[in-house]
Amino acid sequence: MSSLVAFHRVLIAAGIAFCFGFAIWEIRTWRATGATGTLVLAITFIVLGIGLLLYLRRLRRILGYDRD
Numbered sequence: 792m793s794s795l796v797a798f799h800r801v802l803i804a805a806g807i808a809f810c811f812g813f814a815i816w817e818i819r820t821w822r823a824t825g826a827t828g829t830l831v832l833a834i835t836f837i838v839l840g841i842g843l844l845l846y847l848r849r850l851r852r853i854l855g856y857d858r859d
Contacts, residue, residue, distance in 0.1 A: 796850075796854060800847065803843055803847045803850070804847065807843045807844055810837070810839045810840030811836070811840045813832075813836045814832075814833045814834075814840065815833075817830070817833035817836065818830075
């Protein structure tokens, strides 16, 4: 695996951490204020974090490293 792919994996992991961290932040804000927009943002970033997790799991296949 090239160093560029490894760096890409690190960036994806950082994106995952950001998405879930921001979602937690927004959930806390929603619980304190009850604002619907913060709940929508939290759900959106949870979905984005899950999407990035799935992408990271399948990255080798997407890039063609796991061809049979």
